[in-house]
Amino acid sequence: MHFVLVHRIGHGSWCxxxxxxxxESSGHGVSCVGLVNAGVDRTDANAL
Structure with a gap:
């Protein structure tokens, strides 16, 4: 299986x-999505 993990307000994909x-140690695929303006990335969400 492949899991896509999305954080909530106040966190980043690092959480x-x-x-x-x-x-991953159990053999699954994992993607951690970092949302714009939530953490280090200061990209203007309106510009996307």
Missing amino acids: WYKFRTML
């Missing part, structure tokens, strides 16, 4: 580190 590691 999935432990969970991602656990899933």
